[in-house]
Amino acid sequence: MPSTYSPAVVFDPASGLGTREVALRPAGPGEVEIEVRAAGVCHSDLHIVSGDWPTDRPLVLGHEAAGVVTGTGPGVTSVRPGDHVVLSWFAPCRRCRKCVAGQGWLCTGTRAVANTLPDGTTPFTGADGAEIWPYLGLGAFTERLVVPETAAVKVPEELPFSVGALLGCSITTGVGAVVNTAGVRPGESAVVVGTGGVGLSVVMGLALVGADPIVAVDLSPERLAVARRFGATHTLDGSRDDVAAWCREHLGGADYAFEAIGSPKVVQTLPAMLTSGGAAVLVGMAAIGATAAFDLFDLADQGKRILGCNYGSSVGELDIPRLARLHLAGRLPLDDLIGTVRPLSEAAQAFDDLRSRTGVRTILEP
Numbered sequence: 001m002p003s004t005y006s007p008a009v010v011f012d013p014a015s016g017l018g019t020r021e022v023a024l025r026p027a028g029p030g031e032v033e034i035e036v037r038a039a040g041v042c043h044s045d046l047h048i049v050s051g052d053w054p055t056d057r058p059l060v061l062g063h064e065a066a067g068v069v070t071g072t073g074p075g076v077t078s079v080r081p082g083d084h085v086v087l088s089w090f091a092p093c094r095r096c097r098k099c100v101a102g103q104g105w106l107c108t109g110t111r112a113v114a115n116t117l118p119d120g121t122t123p124f125t126g127a128d129g130a131e132i133w134p135y136l137g138l139g140a141f142t143e144r145l146v147v148p149e150t151a152a153v154k155v156p157e158e159l160p161f162s163v164g165a166l167l168g169c170s171i172t173t174g175v176g177a178v179v180n181t182a183g184v185r186p187g188e189s190a191v192v193v194g195t196g197g198v199g200l201s202v203v204m205g206l207a208l209v210g211a212d213p214i215v216a217v218d219l220s221p222e223r224l225a226v227a228r229r230f231g232a233t234h235t236l237d238g239s240r241d242d243v244a245a246w247c248r249e250h251l252g253g254a255d256y257a258f259e260a261i262g263s264p265k266v267v268q269t270l271p272a273m274l275t276s277g278g279a280a281v282l283v284g285m286a287a288i289g290a291t292a293a294f295d296l297f298d299l300a301d302q303g304k305r306i307l308g309c310n311y312g313s314s315v316g317e318l319d320i321p322r323l324a325r326l327h328l329a330g331r332l333p334l335d336d337l338i339g340t341v342r343p344l345s346e347a348a349q350a351f352d353d354l355r356s357r358t359g360v361r362t363i364l365e366p
Ligand SMILES: NC(=O)c1ccc[n+]([C@@H]2O[C@H](COP(=O)([O-])OP(=O)(O)OC[C@H]3O[C@@H](n4cnc5c(N)ncnc54)[C@H](O)[C@@H]3O)[C@@H](O)[C@H]2O)c1
Pocket: 041, 042, 043, 044, 047, 169, 170, 173, 193, 194, 195, 196, 197, 198, 199, 217, 218, 219, 220, 223, 238, 239, 260, 261, 262, 263, 266, 282, 283, 284, 285, 286, 309, 310, 311, 312, 354, 357
């Protein structure tokens, strides 16, 4: 029986968002116990709180985090106690056809999206003995957690935990959308609609590969100012400017249009921003069941493409250490994405930061 309890930020469909004491069971075979040092607050956590992605069970939220290994279960070989790790929320099964083909971001065997560990269990129990489930197989808004070995990616010790946390989701997704999903080449043009944590990471990825021009679109002037610092060459106000008309007039249509909001209304406007043969990249995640309508003749006639992007089409074990090294070498200013740093007890305010677009990415520290 677990003996100690720690506070965790829990979304319960019956009672909403709150803090609960949870107990953690020890790491079992193939599992790793981690002490969380920093966790980012991503819109994918907010999608749960807002009901876009309904859950029938209480969840420990948080899926963008970094920490230190404190224990390993039988059979774990890739990390050991004391290692610094980034948590990867789409823990691949390593057995399905996609995993075998090296496409872990398309894994069909993962249980992460069912909000359980690979064996279908949860490591968390509430004070009343009831099970509380790990969001995306992690549940990082707490002090300690247990994850599958495939979710714990070792990173250099000199990497700050806050940067590591953001490598767990927004950065790997955003930069990966550019280099993996789209394969943008130097000199190609791109529009990024929505410059929160994920969209700004797309802008950073575009600057890294030498895209030009890079057009950032948001509703927040502060976010657009940050986008400029990250390499956007032009910025547009999404509430006022006709982005598609601007792209046609100034670029003859963009080679790529990234959406990093999850808004069907915005997604529908992407193909009109593109030149022939261009690609719309759907990085934002819409509410479950949301649909969009497209001009089908234009898509077919102009050879335009629509690309889905899960986790930046990344393989965590390869891409996370790679991006960490680029940051440490001064090639990616990932620390500029860090906004307010708050204690875990201020999780509610951290969600308010996200809703009100205050700062860039808020980090919670247990
Ligand atoms: N594909 C993936 O694997 C993956 C991974 C992480 C997050 N996501 C999704 O990416 C999306 C963005 O996440 P985030 O954490 O960056 O969110 P965020 O809330 O930090 O950023 C969203 C941004 O969009 C802007 N915006 C909203 N409506 C707009 C409009 N009409 N025009 C222009 N800008 C607008 C907001 O001002 C905000 O800056 C979410 O849907 C999230 O679930 C997807």
